[in-house]
Amino acid sequence: MDGAGIAIGGNVVVDYVKVIDSYPQQGNLSSIYSIKKSVGGAVTNVLLDLAKMDPELKLQAIGMVGCDEDGEYVEDLLKKHNVDIRLLGKTSSANTSFTDVMTVKSTGERTFFHYRGANSLLDFEHFDFDRINAPLLHIGYVLLLDALDAYDEEYGTVMARTLAAAQSRGIKTSIDVVSENSDRFSRIVPPSLKYTNYCIINEIEASLTTLIPARDPQGALIADNLEKMCGVLFEMGVHDWVVIHAPEGAVAMDTSGRTYRQPSLELPAGYIKGTVGAGDAFCAGVLYSIYKGWDIEKALAIGTAAAACCLSEVSATEGMKDIKRIEKLFDSMPKRKL
Numbered sequence: 001m002d003g004a005g006i007a008i009g010g011n012v013v014v015d016y017v018k019v020i021d022s023y024p025q026q027g028n029l030s031s032i033y034s035i036k037k038s039v040g041g042a043v044t045n046v047l048l049d050l051a052k053m054d055p056e057l058k059l060q061a062i063g064m065v066g067c068d069e070d071g072e073y074v075e076d077l078l079k080k081h082n083v084d085i086r087l088l089g090k091t092s093s094a095n096t097s098f099t100d101v102m103t104v105k106s107t108g109e110r111t112f113f114h115y116r117g118a119n120s121l122l123d124f125e126h127f128d129f130d131r132i133n134a135p136l137l138h139i140g141y142v143l144l145l146d147a148l149d150a151y152d153e154e155y156g157t158v159m160a161r162t163l164a165a166a167q168s169r170g171i172k173t174s175i176d177v178v179s180e181n182s183d184r185f186s187r188i189v190p191p192s193l194k195y196t197n198y199c200i201i202n203e204i205e206a207s208l209t210t211l212i213p214a215r216d217p218q219g220a221l222i223a224d225n226l227e228k229m230c231g232v233l234f235e236m237g238v239h240d241w242v243v244i245h246a247p248e249g250a251v252a253m254d255t256s257g258r259t260y261r262q263p264s265l266e267l268p269a270g271y272i273k274g275t276v277g278a279g280d281a282f283c284a285g286v287l288y289s290i291y292k293g294w295d296i297e298k299a300l301a302i303g304t305a306a307a308a309c310c311l312s313e314v315s316a317t318e319g320m321k322d323i324k325r326i327e328k329l330f331d332s333m334p335k336r337k338l
Helices: 041-053 069-080 117-121 158-168 185-193 203-210 223-235 278-292 296-310 323-332
Strands: 006-010 013-020 032-040 059-066 084-091 098-104 110-115 136-142 172-177 198-202 241-246 249-254 259-263
Touching: 006 041, 006 278, 013 069, 032 041, 032 069, 041 059, 041 069, 041 136, 041 278, 041 296, 059 069, 059 117, 069 084, 136 158, 136 185, 136 278, 158 172, 158 185, 172 185, 172 278, 185 203, 198 203, 198 278, 203 223, 203 241, 223 241, 223 249, 223 259, 241 278, 241 296, 249 296, 259 296, 278 296, 296 323
Parallel strands: 006 059, 006 136, 013 098, 059 084, 136 172, 172 198, 198 241
Antiparallel strands: 013 032, 098 110, 241 249, 249 259
């Protein structure tokens, strides 16, 4: 891919990861074993994952933080990993977004309590395309960026307008969506798909966008339905790749209509410390592969192994390895059935 590096725009979050003994019913008590502060959100997670995969990769952050301690924490961490933060805006009208991530110790399952904060102010004007040097722009998360999710008379949403502006300048675009319980998917996600080269989302988000069930009544993943979702998302406008990932594995489709399946890795007992950031790690692996010009099968392999690296630590980015170790992990581990 021509040009220099990858730009990531969207949610900038500070995570307060709290490991608990169980998730309580309303009104009941759960004990907190530990509290750890780390970054979260698409911008910070994906950028730090990419920086760890390849320290030589040029990276650019586009987002909003508050004029507060959490904002400084994010800026310092990104600068430490040589990320260009000149398009990371600051506001005094809202605090830096944060999430309390409640992680059950025995299972690694997590629940999020999220404060939108400065992220809600990120708008079209903050994407200064005269200063975006990358040939690949990823924005996450659709449905969690209030100004970008707002209605646009010409494009449907401001997010779609932003992606169209990127494409008009020869920049390839990628999106991710947040998992939420709402009926907003069919209204807010499709406008962006028309201006998306690479759609990288999980099975829940794909299901809510396409209205095709991802799982059977027993909770088992329906891989054939994921293939159907890929086709529908292409019909909605995606240009190059649709990639749908789930804990069991990933299913993808390219512009020719060919589908691909990649089971996740069979990880040993006790390996998984937490699942926060695994989707972003998978996304980072796929984006890195796109940037390097690798084919979709290798992209799925790298994304799968990158997600497995993430699972080895409680926080979102600490478990990430360099690309050689990611490739080695994929080659050395048995695969699950998909």
